[in-house]
Amino acid sequence: MLRVEDINVYYGAIHAIKGISLDVPDGEIVALIGSNGAGKSTTLRTISGLMRPKTGRIMYDGEDITGVPAHKIVGKGLCQVPEGRHVFANMTVMENLELGAYLRSDKDGIAKDMEAVFEKFPRLLERKDQISGTLSGGEQQMLAMARALMSRPKLLLLDEPSMGLAPLLVKEIFNIIKEINAGGTTVLLVEQNANMALSIADKAYVLETGRITLSGTAAELASSEEVRKAYLGG
Amino acid sequence: MDTLLQQFFQQLINGISLGSIYALIALGYTMIYGIIKLINFAHGDIYMIGAYFGFFATTQLGLGFIPAIILSMAGAAIVGIIIERVAYRPMRNAPRIAILITAIGVSFFLEYSMILLVSPQPRTFPAVFTPTVYHFGPLVANSQQLVILISALILMVALSYIVNSTKAGKAMRAVSFDADAARLMGINIDRVISMTFALGSALAAAGGVLVGVYYNSIDPLMGMMPGLKAFVAAVLGGIGIIPGAMMGGIILGVVEAMVSGFLSSTFRDAAAFGILILILLYKPAGLLGKNVREKV
Ligand SMILES: Nc1ncnc2c1ncn2[C@@H]1O[C@H](COP(=O)(O)OP(=O)(O)OP(=O)(O)O)[C@@H](O)[C@H]1O
Ligand SMILES: [Mg+2]
Numbered sequence: 001m002l003r004v005e006d007i008n009v010y011y012g013a014i015h016a017i018k019g020i021s022l023d024v025p026d027g028e029i030v031a032l033i034g035s036n037g038a039g040k041s042t043t044l045r046t047i048s049g050l051m052r053p054k055t056g057r058i059m060y061d062g063e064d065i066t067g068v069p070a071h072k073i074v075g076k077g078l079c080q081v082p083e084g085r086h087v088f089a090n091m092t093v094m095e096n097l098e099l100g101a102y103l104r105s106d107k108d109g110i111a112k113d114m115e116a117v118f119e120k121f122p123r124l125l126e127r128k129d130q131i132s133g134t135l136s137g138g139e140q141q142m143l144a145m146a147r148a149l150m151s152r153p154k155l156l157l158l159d160e161p162s163m164g165l166a167p168l169l170v171k172e173i174f175n176i177i178k179e180i181n182a183g184g185t186t187v188l189l190v191e192q193n194a195n196m197a198l199s200i201a202d203k204a205y206v207l208e209t210g211r212i213t214l215s216g217t218a219a220e221l222a223s224s225e226e227v228r229k230a231y232l233g234g
Numbered sequence: 235m236d237t238l239l240q241q242f243f244q245q246l247i248n249g250i251s252l253g254s255i256y257a258l259i260a261l262g263y264t265m266i267y268g269i270i271k272l273i274n275f276a277h278g279d280i281y282m283i284g285a286y287f288g289f290f291a292t293t294q295l296g297l298g299f300i301p302a303i304i305l306s307m308a309g310a311a312i313v314g315i316i317i318e319r320v321a322y323r324p325m326r327n328a329p330r331i332a333i334l335i336t337a338i339g340v341s342f343f344l345e346y347s348m349i350l351l352v353s354p355q356p357r358t359f360p361a362v363f364t365p366t367v368y369h370f371g372p373l374v375a376n377s378q379q380l381v382i383l384i385s386a387l388i389l390m391v392a393l394s395y396i397v398n399s400t401k402a403g404k405a406m407r408a409v410s411f412d413a414d415a416a417r418l419m420g421i422n423i424d425r426v427i428s429m430t431f432a433l434g435s436a437l438a439a440a441g442g443v444l445v446g447v448y449y450n451s452i453d454p455l456m457g458m459m460p461g462l463k464a465f466v467a468a469v470l471g472g473i474g475i476i477p478g479a480m481m482g483g484i485i486l487g488v489v490e491a492m493v494s495g496f497l498s499s500t501f502r503d504a505a506a507f508g509i510l511i512l513i514l515l516y517k518p519a520g521l522l523g524k525n526v527r528e529k530v
Contacts, residue, residue, distance in 0.1 A: 100419060147419075151420065
C-alpha cells in the first residue's frame with residue numbers, strides 16, 4: 001500500500017531523515033517507534049506531503065506521490081492525524097468533522113459517516129456543538145481521529161495518539177485503532193509507547209536519529225533484547 | 235444643552251457613515267492578516283483603485299451606482315489576486331520583515347502607477363444620487379450617508395455569511411487557525427489565500443466607491459490616510475478578528491467625527507493615532523482579542 005524508498009529529509013542544514021525505507025502492506029497496522037527527536041513526525045509529515053524529501057521516493061497505491069502537495073494526497077485516501085491533535089480549537093466538534101470531509105461532496109455519504117463516527121466516539125456526540133478548544137485532551141484526540149475518518153482514508157497515519165493520555169484512555173484509543181483497522185483501513189502508527197504499539201501492530205520499525213535500526217514483526221521486536229532495553233523498560 | 239445633544243447625534247450619524255468605510259477597508263486588513271500574518275500596506279491603495287474603477291464605470295461606461303460598485307469590486311478582487319500571486323506568494327517563507335517591505339513597495343507601485351496612468355489630478359466623482367437631505371426631527375442625514383450605511387451593512391452581512399456559513403468560509407477559518415492542519419484536511423491553502431485577497435480587495439473597493447460618492451473627489455494618493463486609519467481600526471478591534479474590524483472601524487469614525495465636531499477637525503487624525511497608541515499600550519490584542527503576546 002505504502003512504500004517509502006530511501007528518503008532523505010532536511011530542515012535547512014539539519015539532516016533529519018537519513019535514508020529511511022518503510023513498507024506498509026495493505027490491511028496491516030505498522031508501528032514506527034523511537035525516542036524523542038528520532039524523526040518519526042518528520043517521516044509522517046514527508047509522507048503526507050507537508051515536507052519534500054531531498055532524495056528518495058514515496059510510492060502509494062502504485063503511484064509515485066513524492067512532491068505531491070499535501071491537499072492532493074488527502075484526496076487519494078491518505079490521511080494523517082498529526083502529533084498534538086491540531087483540532088481547530090475555535091470551531092465546534094461538528095465543524096471540525098465537516099472539515100474532515102472537506103474534499104467530499106456526497107452529502108448522504110457524509111451524513112452516514114458522521115453517524116458511524118459518533119457511534120465509534122459517543123463522547124463526541126454529546127459534545128457536538130461544543131467549541132473543540134474546550135474539550136479534554138482525550139476528547140481532542142478522539143476528535144482528531146474522527147475528523148480524519150471523515151475523509152474515508154484507506155491509509156491512516158497516526159502520530160502519537162497516546163501522548164499525554166491516562167492509561168485507561170490509551171487503552172480505549174488503541175482499541176479504536178484496532179477497530180478502524182478491522183474495518184479495512186491500513187494504519188501507520190507512530191508511538192513512543194512501544195509496549196502498546198507493539199501489542200496491536202503486525203509489523204514494526206525502530207527509528208533512531210534519522211535511521212531505521214531495527215525492523216521485523218511486532219512479536220519479534222517485542223521479544224528483542226535491544227528493544228526491550230531501550231523502549232520497553234527492561 | 236439641547237443644541238449640544240443635537241450636535242452629538244449629528245456627529246454620531248456622520249461618524250458612523252465615515253466609520254463604515256473604515257470598517258470595509260479594515261475587514262480586508264484583518265482577513266489578510268488572519269490568513270498569512272501580513273499587514274498588507276498596499277490595502278489602502280486597493281481602495282483607491284476601487285474608487286477609480288467606480289469612476290470609470292460611471293463616467294465611461296455610464297453605469298448606475300449598483301452595477302458600478304459591483305464592477306469595481308470584481309476588478310479590485312482580480313487586482314488583489316494578482317498582487318498576492320506576483321508579490322507575496324514568492325515571499326511566503328521569507329522573514330516577516332521582508333514581506334512587510336514588499337507590501338510597502340507594492341503600495342508605492344500602485345500609487346505611482348496610477349499617477350502615471352490617470353494623472354495625479356483629482357477627479358470629480360459624478361453625482362450618482364440626487365443629493366437629498368432627510369430630516370429626522372432635528373437631525374439631518376443626506377442620501378449619500380444613507381447609501382453608505384446601507385451598502386456597508388449589506389456587505390458586512392454578506393461577508394459574515396460567507397465566513398461563518400459556507401464551506402469556503404470554513405476553509406478560510408481553518409487556514410487562518412492552523413494552516414498545516416488545514417492542508418491535512420485537503421484544503422488547498424493557495425486557493426484559500428487567493429480567495430481572501432479577493433474578498434478583502436472587493437470590500438476595500440466598495441469603500442472606495444462609497445467615498446467617491448460621499449466626497450465627490452478621488453485621486454491616486456487618496457488611499458494613504460484611510461489605509462492607515464483602517465489599519466488602526468483593525469488593530470483597535472483586534473487584528474485578525476472580523477467582528478473586531480467592523481467595530482474598530484465604526485468606533486474610529488465616531489471618535490473622529492466627535493473630535494471634529496466638538497474640538498477641531500485639525501485634531502482628527504491625531505485622535506485616530508492617539509487611539510492606536512493607547513490600544514497598543516493598554517490592550518495590544520485589541521478590544522476583541524485575547525491577550526497573547528506575539529512578535530511582529
Ligand atoms: N521545524 C524544524 N526545524 C528544524 N529542525 C526540526 C524541525 N522539526 C523537527 N526538527 C528536528 O528534526 C529532528 C526530528 O524531529 P521529529 O519531530 O521528526 O522527531 P520525533 O521522532 O517526532 O520526536 P518526538 O517523539 O519528540 O515527537 C529533531 O532533531 C528535531 O530537532
Ligand atoms: Mg513527533
